Amino acid sequence: MELQNVLPADIEKRSMEIIAEELGEIQLDPEKLSIIKRVIHTSADFDYARTLHFSNGVVEKALEALKKGATIVTDTNMACVGINKPGLNKLGGKAVCFMADADVAERAKEAGSTRAAACMEKACEVEGPVIIAVGNAPTALVRLDELVKEGRIKPELVIGVPVGFVNVVESKEIIMKTGIPYIVARGRKGGSNVAAAICNALIYKLTR
Amino acid sequence: MELQNVLPADIEKRSMEIIAEELGEIQLDPEKLSIIKRVIHTSADFDYARTLHFSNGVVEKALEALKKGATIVTDTNMACVGINKPGLNKLGGKAVCFMADADVAERAKEAGSTRAAACMEKACEVEGPVIIAVGNAPTALVRLDELVKEGRIKPELVIGVPVGFVNVVESKEIIMKTGIPYIVARGRKGGSNVAAAICNALIYKLTR
Numbered sequence: 001m002e003l004q005n006v007l008p009a010d011i012e013k014r015s016m017e018i019i020a021e022e023l024g025e026i027q028l029d030p031e032k033l034s035i036i037k038r039v040i041h042t043s044a045d046f047d048y049a050r051t052l053h054f055s056n057g058v059v060e061k062a063l064e065a066l067k068k069g070a071t072i073v074t075d076t077n078m079a080c081v082g083i084n085k086p087g088l089n090k091l092g093g094k095a096v097c098f099m100a101d102a103d104v105a106e107r108a109k110e111a112g113s114t115r116a117a118a119c120m121e122k123a124c125e126v127e128g129p130v131i132i133a134v135g136n137a138p139t140a141l142v143r144l145d146e147l148v149k150e151g152r153i154k155p156e157l158v159i160g161v162p163v164g165f166v167n168v169v170e171s172k173e174i175i176m177k178t179g180i181p182y183i184v185a186r187g188r189k190g191g192s193n194v195a196a197a198i199c200n201a202l203i204y205k206l207t208r
Numbered sequence: 209m210e211l212q213n214v215l216p217a218d219i220e221k222r223s224m225e226i227i228a229e230e231l232g233e234i235q236l237d238p239e240k241l242s243i244i245k246r247v248i249h250t251s252a253d254f255d256y257a258r259t260l261h262f263s264n265g266v267v268e269k270a271l272e273a274l275k276k277g278a279t280i281v282t283d284t285n286m287a288c289v290g291i292n293k294p295g296l297n298k299l300g301g302k303a304v305c306f307m308a309d310a311d312v313a314e315r316a317k318e319a320g321s322t323r324a325a326a327c328m329e330k331a332c333e334v335e336g337p338v339i340i341a342v343g344n345a346p347t348a349l350v351r352l353d354e355l356v357k358e359g360r361i362k363p364e365l366v367i368g369v370p371v372g373f374v375n376v377v378e379s380k381e382i383i384m385k386t387g388i389p390y391i392v393a394r395g396r397k398g399g400s401n402v403a404a405a406i407c408n409a410l411i412y413k414l415t416r
Contacts, residue, residue: 011322015373041373044373108216165252
């Protein structure tokens with residue numbers, strides 16, 4: 001087995017070509033294609049061509065939010081770290097994660113909820129347009145659905161890609177009915193890497 | 209579709225039970241089982257039951273290294289952030305990532321290599337036992353193989369789980385022949401989340 005001789009700068013381009021080749025005959029909306037391809041690029045998992053679901057006009061709405069300098073709130077530090085900061089900063093936006101905050105731990109303890117759910121409450125206090133990116137905790141999506149219905153938060157976009165086995169599938173179905181623009185990976189799969197990849201695909205549409 | 213009523217503290221336990229049920233008749237070495245289950249827990253991808261490969265006696269060697277306070281060097285900040293710090297600190301270890309270091313960018317530029325490859329060179333300067341965890345860049349594994357052969361580094365363990373389409377499969381086959389203890393996800397799949405999950409599964413064996 002021989003290594004291919006690909007220059008560092010060309011690795012991503014070559015990867016995207018391979019992904020496009022292997023997607024083959026699958027017809028995908030060109031607007032969504034770069035997002036789907038970037039998620040496959042980060043996971044090597046072609047299931048996402050089938051499982052990623054987009055609400056009507058969500059890409060345009062997401063790009064509008066980013067242009068307004070939206071704050072991306074993630075449910076893990078991994079997702080937050082994975083988001084392309086130079087690109088986001090160029091748009092005047094920022095990425096934050098409240099999971100390690102002392103007041104979040106306290107809120108969760110008092111409410112008997114998860115810290116991820118408490119993070120969504122803290123997200124209600126963020127000023128300006130907000131994008132919620134959930135790559136880990138279904139409890140964050142369930143709480144977000146409640147907060148939206150209570151009128152406490154109105155995100156420009158929710159990226160709903162938690163991963164796992166308990167209430168993950170259900171939480172995604174719930175958030176798709178909440179009435180906010182969404183990009184969701186239906187089923188069990190997802191992750192912080194997938195959440196960051198979707199954010200980055202959107203950011204790159206505006207900055208590359 | 210109804211949400212299951214599972215207490216926050218019980219979500220992981222219930223997830224692991226579901227994973228064990230669905231692994232079904234697959235016979236797995238008990239020593240490796242908790243590592244495989246944690247990777248599936250972090251990815252919801254049962255492929256890893258088949259693709260994760262372990263060198264002889266690697267788990268025992270890895271635990272010895274962690275007990276000696278090994279430094280885990282990752283190739284992404286995402287993997288570094290995902291490693292359980294309270295557990296690792298309890299063992300006297302630490303996790304580091306050199307990807308954002310100015311001298312690494314410079315080395316890479318001079319050598320015409322990737323920053324990930326330059327990170328492996330910097331890893332040679334780490335004092336004490338070292339564990340290398342690669343969740344992203346195949347070029348890190350290829351360079352590591354060279355550095356081991358040149359006698360410049362002798363890791364206690366390499367976690368080789370880069371993800372992608374260009375030289376990823378090949379880099380894993382190379383590192384499995386280098387002669388150092390390894391845990392490798394053969395094939396294209398892997399990721400920073402998988403690298404962190406393997407580290408955490410090992411850490412939890414000693415601290416939970």
